[in-house]
Each structure stands twice: as C-alpha cells, then as structure tokens.
Amino acid sequence: MRIAMWSGPRNLSTAMMYAFASRPKTAVIDEPFYAAYLSKTGLKHPMRDEIVASQPTDPNRVAEMLVGSGPQDCAIFYQKHMAQHMIEGVPRDWMSSVRNVFLIRHPARVVASFSAKYADPTADDLGFLQQLDLFHHVRAFDNKPLVIDSTDIRRNPEDMLRKLCDALGLSWESVMLNWSSGGHAADGVWAKHWYGAVHASTGFAKAEGPLPRLSGRQRVLMEKTMPIYEELEQFKI
Numbered sequence: 001m002r003i004a005m006w007s008g009p010r011n012l013s014t015a016m017m018y019a020f021a022s023r024p025k026t027a028v029i030d031e032p033f034y035a036a037y038l039s040k041t042g043l044k045h046p047m048r049d050e051i052v053a054s055q056p057t058d059p060n061r062v063a064e065m066l067v068g069s070g071p072q073d074c075a076i077f078y079q080k081h082m083a084q085h086m087i088e089g090v091p092r093d094w095m096s097s098v099r100n101v102f103l104i105r106h107p108a109r110v111v112a113s114f115s116a117k118y119a120d121p122t123a124d125d126l127g128f129l130q131q132l133d134l135f136h137h138v139r140a141f142d143n144k145p146l147v148i149d150s151t152d153i154r155r156n157p158e159d160m161l162r163k164l165c166d167a168l169g170l171s172w173e174s175v176m177l178n179w180s181s182g183g184h185a186a187d188g189v190w191a192k193h194w195y196g197a198v199h200a201s202t203g204f205a206k207a208e209g210p211l212p213r214l215s216g217r218q219r220v221l222m223e224k225t226m227p228i229y230e231e232l233e234q235f236k237i
Contacts, residue, residue: 002067002077003168004095006134007103008127010113012150013080014187014198015205016103019161019176020078021184027071028078030188032062037085046118046193054189059090067097076170083131084124092137099168100138102131104232105150107225112212117194120217128225135232147235157204163237178203 003020007013014030021028035055038048045051056062070077079098086092107128114121123129138145146167153160162172183191183199191199214222 001075001168001170002070002079002098003101004066004079004081004098005101005103006081006083006131007105008083008110008131009125009194010110010117011103011105012153012204013082013103014191014195015201016153017078017080017186018179018184018198019204020076021186022175022179023076023173024175025074026076026078027074028080028184028186029066030080030186030191031082031085032066032079033059033081033085033090034188034190036062036090037082037087040087040089045190047190050189063091063094067094082127083134084127086130086134092134095134095138096141099146100134100142101146101148101164101168102135102232102235103148103150104131104229104236106211107222107229108211108214109151109208111214111218111222111225115218121221123221123224126221126225128228132228132232135235145235146237147232149233149236151208152236154204155207160237167237 005013005016017028017030020026032055035052035057036059038045038052039057066079107126110126111121114126118125135145146164148160148164157177158174161176165172179202181200181202183195187195
C-alpha cells in the first residue's frame with residue numbers, strides 16, 4: 001500500500017511520518033518534491049542549496065518513483081508530502097494510484113508556529129490553498145478522501161491512529177505511538193532547521209492548549225486561511 005499524506009508545514013506531519021516508520025515492513029519518504037519545488041520557484045528557503053542537491057529536481061522522475069516498485073520487502077510505503085510543493089508543472093496523475101490522506105491543523109497554530117521559523121509567510125507558504133485544491137482533485141476519483149486533524153491526534157493519539165488505520169484497511173500497531181529520539185534515517189537534509197522538537201521526542205506531544213492570539217499580518221493570514229480549514233474539517237474522521 002502506498003499512502004500519500006498531504007499537509008502544510010507545522011501540521012504534525014513529521015511526527016506522523018515517524019509513527020508510520022515505527023510499523024513493521026513500512027518505508028517512509030520525506031517531502032520528495034521539495035527540491036523540485038525550490039528549483040522551479042527559485043524560493044530562498046533555509047538550506048536551499050543543500051535541499052536541491054539532495055533530491056531529484058525533475059518532478060516527473062519523483063512521481064515515477066512514488067508509484068514504482070517501492071522499497072524492497074515493505075508492504076507499506078508512506079509518503080509525507082507538503083501540499084504547497086504541488087505547483088504547476090508537478091504531475092498529479094500518479095495520485096490516483098495511492099491512498100490520499102489530508103492532515104489539517106487550525107490556521108492560528110500553523111501561522112504562529114511557521115512564523116517562528118520563517119519570516120513573513122504568505123498563504124502560499126502555508127499550503128492551505130493548495131491542500132484544498134488537491135482535496136478536490138482527489139474527490140474526482142475518490143468520493144471520500146480521508147481527513148485527519150492534528151489537534152485530535154494530540155488529544156488522543158491511539159484513538160485517532162486506530163481510526164486512521166481502520167479507514168486505510170491496516171492493522172493497528174501500538175508501536176506507532178513511540179519512536180526513538182534523535183531523528184530518522186529518512187529525514188530530509190532540512191531536518192536540522194525544522195525538526196528540533198520532534199527529534200527530542202519519543203512520541204506525540206500532549207494535547208494543545210488555547211489557540212495563540214495573533215495580531216497584524218499574522219491575524220490577517222489566519223483569517224484568510226480559516227475558511228479552507230473549516231471546509232476540510234467537515235470531512236475529518
């Protein structure tokens with residue numbers, strides 16, 4: 001089984017990748033279109049040169065790999081994707097050959113967390129617009145794409161991961177609740193900039209507290225993306 005998990009940044013996506021990596025006979029890949037995205041857009045992300053050098057920059061080559069023979073002896077191939085990487089020129093036809101899941105998070109939390117690592121983000125940086133577009137794309141061939149909320153996962157990791165596994169037709173594996181600290185061999189080279197908190201963890205963080213209070217440009221950005229979150233939220237498991 002190939003699972004494509006679509007989210008924006010700061011959405012619990014790395015912890016979810018670690019959870020699946022803990023399963024037996026499961027391979028994971030970390031944001032395989034990142035180098036292609038940076039190459040096409042010219043964006044100056046942190047560690048840009050290292051990222052571009054670490055992955056194929058031809059998105060068609062990446063897509064072929066995602067639906068190819070897959071890692072040897074692995075029944076599951078879990079793919080962590082950033083929705084904002086799926087710009088014009090990045091193929092989507094391969095998506096009908098994988099199980100697509102959409103990982104969402106309240107915009108106030110995303111804006112606050114991403115802004116701490118990346119100055120003055122835009123809506124395009126956060127992936128909400130692209131995530132909704134991908135959701136509608138998937139609905140053309142799958143009437144009920146899976147949606148899961150990071151807040152629900154942190155509130156009760158076992159319950160939500162059981163529900164997700166059931167929806168995917170997978171057995172429940174309790175090992176998904178824990179992983180070794182210090183990162184994973186599949187981490188992208190950008191991990192040292194973005195993954196500090198999850199590298200220090202051995203499992204999902206506790207339930208989130210009150211929503212952060214935003215002002216100025218951050219609040220405008222949250223208000224712009226909130227309707228998208230609310231639309232996707234209606235479909236969550």
